Amino acid sequence: MSLEKIIDKKKKDLSTKIDKQKVPEHVAIIMDGNGRWATKKGLPRSYGHNKGVNVLKEIIKASKKLGCKVLTVYAFSTENWTRPKKEVDFLINLFAEVLKNEIEEIHQEYIKMKFIGDLTPFPEKLKKIIFSSESLTKNNKTFLLNVCVNYGGRQEIVKVAKELALKSSSGEINPSEVNEELFNSELLTQGIKDPELLIRTSGEKRISNFLLWQLAYSEIYISDVLWPDFNEFEFHKAIIDYQSRNRRFGGIESLPNESSFEDSKCSS
Numbered sequence: 001m002s003l004e005k006i007i008d009k010k011k012k013d014l015s016t017k018i019d020k021q022k023v024p025e026h027v028a029i030i031m032d033g034n035g036r037w038a039t040k041k042g043l044p045r046s047y048g049h050n051k052g053v054n055v056l057k058e059i060i061k062a063s064k065k066l067g068c069k070v071l072t073v074y075a076f077s078t079e080n081w082t083r084p085k086k087e088v089d090f091l092i093n094l095f096a097e098v099l100k101n102e103i104e105e106i107h108q109e110y111i112k113m114k115f116i117g118d119l120t121p122f123p124e125k126l127k128k129i130i131f132s133s134e135s136l137t138k139n140n141k142t143f144l145l146n147v148c149v150n151y152g153g154r155q156e157i158v159k160v161a162k163e164l165a166l167k168s169s170s171g172e173i174n175p176s177e178v179n180e181e182l183f184n185s186e187l188l189t190q191g192i193k194d195p196e197l198l199i200r201t202s203g204e205k206r207i208s209n210f211l212l213w214q215l216a217y218s219e220i221y222i223s224d225v226l227w228p229d230f231n232e233f234e235f236h237k238a239i240i241d242y243q244s245r246n247r248r249f250g251g252i253e254s255l256p257n258e259s260s261f262e263d264s265k266c267s268s
């Protein structure tokens with residue numbers, strides 16, 4: 001058997017292990033490792049960002065094919081402005097270019113696009129393409145793609161606190177009414193269910209200010225693969241790992257024998 005055939009077979013074997021009934025509805029991804037991927041190859045970091053775009057396209061297709069309903073990707077954090085201006089400018093141009101080139105296909109695939117984050121500091125050119133993409137795809141129902149740009153979880157929480165404080169001081173709400181539901185309704189992700197699964201590539205074991213509220217009970221999968229090398233196969237590995245988890249939400253594992261709890265007396 002040729003090497004290609006062996007790899008193909010391995011891929012097929014893996015996808016048959018996925019339980020189609022237990023696919024996460026919402027997957028969030030921290031697409032990390034573009035720069036290191038390029039540097040390792042002796043290339044400028046921009047090559048990694050370019051390659052990363054193709055990977056995102058593959059993962060959108062793969063997650064949709066599997067039956068996921070929402071994909072939320074971290075493309076640019078509030079902290080990424082601290083990078084050299086050349087890299088920031090490159091990324092902003094890349095977002096605009098990719099969106100311009102891909103939006104028709106995204107629309108044809110019935111994907112709704114939403115940008116999450118504070119768009120204010122971005123150039124008009126990018127904002128215009130973002131708004132027109134959101135407007136073009138707003139009635140698509142098959143799949144939701146959230147792209148987080150100039151997004152920070154802390155900033156989002158502060159924004160919600162501010163909105164609620166303003167509503168309280170104007171008398172629109174009573175401070176005693178503030179609860180999780182009301183808080184949720186002011187989030188940038190309002191109306192979207194929390195991710196069941198968070199994937200971070202490149203081996204880093206941190207959240208980096210991503211969806212701090214929404215990830216409260218998400219399963220976390222860290223892949224050592226750098227984002228430009230990530231693919232459908234690696235994505236399936238993450239899904240299979242997720243399906244092996246026992247999600248207890250603070251409770252206990254459901255056991256076949258319900259009466260398994262017995263009040264044990266301490267014997268001294």
Ligand code: IPE
Binds near residue numbers: 035
């Ligand atoms: C992720 O890759 C992309 C963005 C943050 C825009 P990085 O650019 O962080 O790549 P590394 O982590 O430096 O390798």
Ligand code: IPE
Binds near residue numbers: 031032076204206
């Ligand atoms: C997180 O990656 C942000 C994005 C992927 C857009 P970073 O590379 O910015 O995170 P740190 O600096 O390793 O925490």
Ligand code: MG
Binds near residue numbers: 034
């Ligand atoms: Mg990084």
